Amino acid sequence: MQALFGQLLIGLINGAFYAMLSLGLAVIFGLLNIINFTHGAQYMMGAFVAWFLLTKLGIGYWVALLVAPIVVGAVGVIIERTMLARLYKLDHLYGLLLTFGLALVIQGLFRNQFGSSGLPYQIPSQLQGGLNLGFMFLPIYRAWVIVASLIVCLTTWYVIERTKLGSYLRAATENPALVQAFGINVPRMITLTFGFGVGLAALAGVMAAPIYQVNPLMGADLIIVVFAVVVIGGMGSIMGSILTGFGLGVVEGLTKYFYPEASNTVIFVVMVIVLMFRPAGLFGRER
Amino acid sequence: MATTITSSEPARAARNLMLVATAVMAIVLAVAPVVGIYPVFVMKALCFALFACAFNLLLGFGGLLSFGHSMFLGTAGYVCAYAAKSWGLTPELAILLGTFAAGALGAIVGALAIRRQGIYFAMITLAVAQMMYFFYLQTPFTHGEDGIQAVPRGRLFGLIDLGNPYAMYYTVLAIFLLAFLFIYRIIHSPFGQVLKAIRENEPRAISLGYDADRYKLTAFVLSATLAGLAGATKAIVFQLASLTDVHWTMSGEVVLMTLLGGMGTIFGPVIGAFVIIALESYLAGFGEWVTVITGSIFVICVLAFRRGIVGELAAWWTRARS
Numbered sequence: 001m002q003a004l005f006g007q008l009l010i011g012l013i014n015g016a017f018y019a020m021l022s023l024g025l026a027v028i029f030g031l032l033n034i035i036n037f038t039h040g041a042q043y044m045m046g047a048f049v050a051w052f053l054l055t056k057l058g059i060g061y062w063v064a065l066l067v068a069p070i071v072v073g074a075v076g077v078i079i080e081r082t083m084l085a086r087l088y089k090l091d092h093l094y095g096l097l098l099t100f101g102l103a104l105v106i107q108g109l110f111r112n113q114f115g116s117s118g119l120p121y122q123i124p125s126q127l128q129g130g131l132n133l134g135f136m137f138l139p140i141y142r143a144w145v146i147v148a149s150l151i152v153c154l155t156t157w158y159v160i161e162r163t164k165l166g167s168y169l170r171a172a173t174e175n176p177a178l179v180q181a182f183g184i185n186v187p188r189m190i191t192l193t194f195g196f197g198v199g200l201a202a203l204a205g206v207m208a209a210p211i212y213q214v215n216p217l218m219g220a221d222l223i224i225v226v227f228a229v230v231v232i233g234g235m236g237s238i239m240g241s242i243l244t245g246f247g248l249g250v251v252e253g254l255t256k257y258f259y260p261e262a263s264n265t266v267i268f269v270v271m272v273i274v275l276m277f278r279p280a281g282l283f284g285r286e287r
Numbered sequence: 288m289a290t291t292i293t294s295s296e297p298a299r300a301a302r303n304l305m306l307v308a309t310a311v312m313a314i315v316l317a318v319a320p321v322v323g324i325y326p327v328f329v330m331k332a333l334c335f336a337l338f339a340c341a342f343n344l345l346l347g348f349g350g351l352l353s354f355g356h357s358m359f360l361g362t363a364g365y366v367c368a369y370a371a372k373s374w375g376l377t378p379e380l381a382i383l384l385g386t387f388a389a390g391a392l393g394a395i396v397g398a399l400a401i402r403r404q405g406i407y408f409a410m411i412t413l414a415v416a417q418m419m420y421f422f423y424l425q426t427p428f429t430h431g432e433d434g435i436q437a438v439p440r441g442r443l444f445g446l447i448d449l450g451n452p453y454a455m456y457y458t459v460l461a462i463f464l465l466a467f468l469f470i471y472r473i474i475h476s477p478f479g480q481v482l483k484a485i486r487e488n489e490p491r492a493i494s495l496g497y498d499a500d501r502y503k504l505t506a507f508v509l510s511a512t513l514a515g516l517a518g519a520t521k522a523i524v525f526q527l528a529s530l531t532d533v534h535w536t537m538s539g540e541v542v543l544m545t546l547l548g549g550m551g552t553i554f555g556p557v558i559g560a561f562v563i564i565a566l567e568s569y570l571a572g573f574g575e576w577v578t579v580i581t582g583s584i585f586v587i588c589v590l591a592f593r594r595g596i597v598g599e600l601a602a603w604w605t606r607a608r609s
Contacts, residue, residue: 035409035410092405094593097546100539101588106582111575227410231407231411275402275403276399
């Protein structure tokens with residue numbers, strides 16, 4: 001029983017990261033029509049910024065939660081302005097190829113600099129320790145990650161679906177030319193959206209740093225799983241991305257308990273099944 | 288429709304040029320080991336050239352970007368290596384079996400992936416390939432991280448000993464040239480024309496009565512089968528089938544070769560493969576810089592060089608003549 005709850009908890013944590021990463025991908029895709037292959041590398045960069053702040057400058061976790069997304073998001077803005085912006089008139093596949101190349105460059109540079117073994121990152125003192133719930137032991141940091149990512153996801157959902165800013169965003173997703181005609185600076189909105197999506201990945205990276213080790217390749221395989229999550233959920237709905245992310249994390253956790261051999265592949269298997277019966281994804285619509 | 292296109296005057300000139308270029312390529316490759324170019328390098332490049340040509344058939348002419356083609360290369364390699372080593376099949380049978388396995392996998396994956404288009408197609412193929420990677424990592428017959436080692440090269444048709452480097456070299460060359468001509472034939476067949484029409488405008492092709500999904504699936508299976516041929520041949524040449532060939536980096540590499548050489552061109556993937564393989568063996572001592580350089584080439588190609596080497600040369604040639 002202990003083990004089952006333990007795996008469920010790990011599943012929820014993984015799900016929290018899937019949700020945050022697929023949310024960022026979905027927001028970027030909605031406006032830019034680009035699948036950001038660098039997302040995994042940017043998640044890794046977030047973790048590295050946090051590690052760098054702590055070990056080199058002595059700046060702790062809470063500041064890193066704020067600084068890392070801004071730094072990595074700014075890098076994202078530069079990438080968008082200097083490179084991606086040239087590709088909007090072309091086939092969307094070029095965006096995928098460009099960001100794939102960038103991911104290789106970034107991961108290669110980090111591996112040159114830091115090697116491929118993981119670097120440890122301490123859990124902040126306020127979040128150390130755990131609670132004994134009777135049926136399981138709950139480390140406080142892990143509970144924090146789940147709660148914090150839920151808050152982040154739901155805030156994003158609220159901003160996009162319920163505020164005026166979000167309504168501009170949704171309108172620009174539907175018809176950018178028309179929105180621009182109404183006097184809204186769509187190119188700037190695109191840039192900031194990309195920066196925001198990338199920042200979300202970096203935030204997930206900071207939160208992941210104390211759980212997984214900080215490693216140049218920590219995002220490389222993760223991003224492929226997140227792609228599968230995105231295919232399963234369909235990118236049409238923000239809430240859909242959040243639910244699919246957490247749901248698949250739990251499915252993965254349960255698989256680890258009941259049939260560990262399949263835990264690496266279960267999300268891909270789910271993807272295959274969903275594609276057979278609902279090609280547009282659980283929450284998606286055909287485009 | 289196809290006949291009117293191929294019989295027109297410029298098209299005939301283009302075809303003649305094509306045949307001359309193929310002949311030149313065949314001769315250069317045939318004399319390469321005699322004049323002292325390291326045969327193992329050329330064999331490796333030829334396997335990847337075939338892999339890239341197979342990939343280009345799908346991307347360049349079908350407009351479908353598969354980000355999981357490593358699964359066909361790797362699957363064929365594993366099946367071929369296992370058949371040659373554990374069942375003692377002759378190399379040509381082992382290669383055929385591996386190729387067939389890749390084709391069968393292609394039929395299943397293709398039927399699934401063509402349900403979505405564009406970016407989703409790329410993500411689905413990538414995800415399925417990752418699933419296959421984990422499968423090969425865990426299943427016992429592939430020996431996990433070690434791979435299937437010491438695969439016997441055996442005797443071709445039970446007669447020719449492929450342990451002889453020249454016999455091996457010319458076998459690989461023959462396989463490559465036959466497959467290359469086969470791909471050329473596919474592209475210039477009525478089937479290839481319809482495929483291009485679907486790439487340009489799928490709804491219109493459908494409205495003209497073509498079953499677009501069936502054409503795309505056929506192209507996918509053909510591409511997977513030929514990629515499998517490359518993987519199986521590679522397994523015999525290097526006497527090894529390993530996880531490297533099923534990893535997603537391999538899928539990225541074949542995209543890069545095609546992009547660099549020129550997608551949608553006949554010779555582009557061959558040139559792209561030779562350049563990348565040369566670059567990799569040259570930079571082998573530089574560790575992770577290879578990844579950085581590969582990634583940079585990707586970025587440069589996409590930003591400044593989208594037609595690739597052959598595409599740019601062709602465009603330059605057209606400009607210079609007019």
